[in-house]
Amino acid sequence: MRLVNLIAARYAAPVDLDAYVAERRGEWNRLDALTRRRGLSAAEADELVLLYQRAATHLSVVRSHSPDPILLASLSQLVIAGRSAVTGGRRFSWRPVGRFFTTTLPLELYRARRWWLAVTALNLLVGGALMAYFAAHPEIVETFVPAATAERLVNEDFVSYYSEFQAQNFAANVWTHNAMIAGQCLASGVLILPVLWVLAYNLFNIGLVGGLMIGAGHGETFFVYILPHGFLELTAIFVAAGVGLRIGWAWISPGPHRTRGRALAERARAGMLVALGLVAMLLVSGILEAYVTPSGWPDAIRIGIGFVVWLAFLGYALVLGGAADRRGESSEPDHLPAELPTA
Structure with missing residues (x-):
């Protein structure tokens, strides 16, 4: 939640982008929560993939309109966390x-x-x-x-x-x-x-x-x-x-x-x-x-x-x-x- 709050707090943009962020804040909150869970049900896994896809698109839109590097870094971090959760991180192995x-x-x-x-x-x-x-x-x-x-x-x-x-x-x-x-x-x-x-x-x-x-x-x-x-x-x-x-x-x-x-x-x-x-x-x-x-x-x-x-x-x-x-x-x-x- 801190990540999403930082995105909202640091957002300084025209009204249309401000509304864009406000409209999608719930999805980002949900994606942030799912990336922090260790075990997901089948339905939650499907939801995670969908939200990750959407967040990647949102990042592209925000990047094209916002010059704020902190905002972009925060949303990028959320997308990276989502990608890691979707693909699954590899644990160290001696194999x-x-x-x-x-x-x-x-x-x-x-x-x-x-x-x-x-x-x-x-x-x-x-x-x-x-x-x-x-x-x-x-x-x-x-x-x-x-x-x-x-x-x-x-x-x-x-x-x-x-x-x-x-x-x-x-x-x-x-x-x-x-x-x-x-x-x-x-x-x-x-x-x-x-x-x-x-x-x-x-x-x-x-x-x-x-x-x-x-x-x-x-x-x-x-x-x-x-x-x-x-x-x-x-x-x-x-x-x-x-x-x-x-x-x-x-x-x-x-x-x-x-x-x-x-x-x-x-x-x-x-x-x-x-x-x-x-x-x-x-x-x-x-x-x-x-x-x-x-x-x-x-x-x-x-x-x-x-x-x-x-x-x-x-x-x-x-x-x-x-x-x-x-x-x-x-x-x-x-x-x-x-x-x-x-x-």
């Missing part, structure tokens, strides 16, 4: 969250698998070649890393980097850093070239450091400290890059029966779903890097943990995602807003 992680995310990872698996394979080949080249040509390494810096990196900094900060702080730091790189790959995917630049830059750095460590006879140390978290971390970056390139390719080759705009929108939406999954994926890799990599456990255990987690991701994306695809699942929400009744 969509569960469906996202069991169906939606693995399905989109599976559908984009050709892109991120190709990116992974290409980066592994090029990265291995760069490491071998830099390990065999230390004079080339010196053009990028001064001898004193290289010696300190090999003997101290590479290992101490993983235990320099408290584990929880280090995990948060690498999580946000890697998330930023993944975000760059996804956000710039529509332009394609920036993704290739990000990949090339990170690949060069990994190849340079790996080649330096291998050439100095510390190759085992390099792989022991890279692999426990690197399996999952690098795969996450490659997934982001592959999905980003897939988005960019959509406007180059949209496919039959689709406009470039529609293809780009569909791929971008799928990319955003994968981005949500990468947040969790990179969190796991950050925990591995902060707690497992510098743990001092036997090398086989550290590497084995990282390898098992990586295999679990591949099974999640390829096996679970493939099953969802064969079932004909969709990544579209399982509920869409109901069509609102209109006057």
